Amino acid sequence: MPIPPGRILSYSLVAVPDSRPSPQSASDTAPDVIVVGSGAAALAAALAARLGGASVLILEKSEKVGGTSAMSGAGTWIPCNHHARAAGLSDSPEEVLTYLRAASAPGWEKTEEHLWRAFVEQAPKMLEFVETHTPLRFALVQEPDPQAEKPGGKKLGRMLSPRPLSRRLLGPLAPKLRRSTLPHRFTYQEMTGEDPYGHPVRAAFRLWPKLLSRILTDSAAQGNALMIGMIKGVLDAGCRLELESRVTELIVDAAGGRVEGVEVERNGKRERLTARRGVVLATGGFEWDPELYKKNFPGPMDMIGSPPTNTGDGQKMAAKIGAAIERMDQANVYPLLPTTYEGKPHGMPATFQAHPHAIVVDRTGRRFVSEYDYNIGYELDRRDPATGEVLHLPCWVIADARFLKAPRLFGWYARKRKGWVRTAPTLEALAATIGVPADALKATVERFNGFVRAGRDEDFHRGESVWERYKTHTPGAASNPALGTVEQAPFVAVPLNRSTVGTKGGARTNEKGQVLRPDGSIIAGLYCAGNAMANPIGTRAVGSGTTIGPCLTWGYICGTNLLRENR
């Protein structure tokens, strides 16, 4: 069936170099491939399929392009990458697999190892492919693996992030690029190295020539750069992108065996579109579907940091045609500060709990994790294996007066949610305010203060790991700046429950990105990537960018295999 263009929001660029497949137009009949979504996973799939010779239609339900990926920090975990090699840093697939086995949640190697292998093999190829065919250029970030001490872990070389790009590259589509809650004029490296949240004036002073140049050229870094590059790449390659086009159903052939296309809602009408060679679902997470979210994440939840369009459409459509839906209890759980986005309450990622004069306690008033641990989200979300109920929530950041006095942007964001920060003249009064046993809280604080005075956190070794030393900017120092007493009134409590920037459960796929049924058989013509898939790296992160790197890679895997498998 012919593809009618979306309302006013159908984009394609005309200048296509001779070496590329011939351009598509709105008058094309059924495309070879329909990609659902316009985030990192979707556009990597679209680019790979298009440059493999297929005609590609990208359907995005929002009036904005780029999804969560455009909002992100775009910290990108790609082991064995060519930038690290050029910098003389060694890595090998075997080391990465050793690390994945050691650093992932227990037992995951039993079901995920074949997917890890595919990821490790394809991720470096994807990076070279993306840098060859889009304006995107990545740079190494000076960040270690969060569990660098584990076998196969690395102190440097696996983390990358895009160099800034001008929004002007997108021409008339530029205003449609999804904006972030994060300050995207800064690069990921500048965010982690210069700490503009903690030291805004110092960071602005040091970086002002670069910031000024970026303002003058309307350049952005992080997730906006990632998606400027990917969007420019897919449009230059000749993909068609349609906004405000919500895919509502997968169309299966009469025998019920093969996905042949999609039903899409646009301009107030529903239409059926055929995809000759396959459909890629890359619709992101389901965190904005209250029912699905609550069912899979019981207990208190604080904030969500992704765009409200992530309502689990891909998961629901795949389930409806018999796909195995797995890992629905996994998510990118990260502390968020209150902010507003598109006029509504929202969350912005920030490790605000990692402060010398603050600790995190659970509902019993006890600590259960190092407050500087990258995987604090995994611990906040820890479940009772028998019942699936959360073990620690509700949790609280407990701090002293110095937490509020520090020259940080915390206060600015805290003011956006009335009553979010609670204070009391004593720990007893604070405990009563938040409903935590006062004796236990006092004992926890006393024990922690004792560790601070002795110079060592005997319980959770706060500030000692490679990651935590990097975060306190003291890799070789003898002292431990992560440790400070909690003793000066007024005392402070801030809720620290589960917040998320995206769920990670969905359609179970094989190493080619093909969607599987519960019996392991393949649903022909259907592929899935990114947060819409049963992500082989779950809540327990192995790198600080362990969604964007895999999202791009699984999109690339889908796009390349789709052409091989569906000739």
Ligand SMILES: Cc1cc2nc3c(=O)[nH]c(=O)nc-3n(C[C@H](O)[C@H](O)[C@H](O)COP(=O)(O)OP(=O)(O)OC[C@H]3O[C@@H](n4cnc5c(N)ncnc54)[C@H](O)[C@@H]3O)c2cc1C
């Ligand atoms: C502020 C922030 C910072 C982050 N920083 C990092 C980081 O530094 N490193 C990292 O690895 N991760 C980070 N993340 C997480 C990361 O951004 C996401 O995990 C990742 O972008 C998900 O990519 P995706 O391609 O799967 O989906 P998305 O980028 O969310 O794209 C999905 C798209 O599908 C569209 N869609 C949904 N349903 C339909 C439908 N029915 N029809 C058509 N379109 C549909 C959505 O509108 C959306 O545009 C961050 C997230 C946030 C919010």
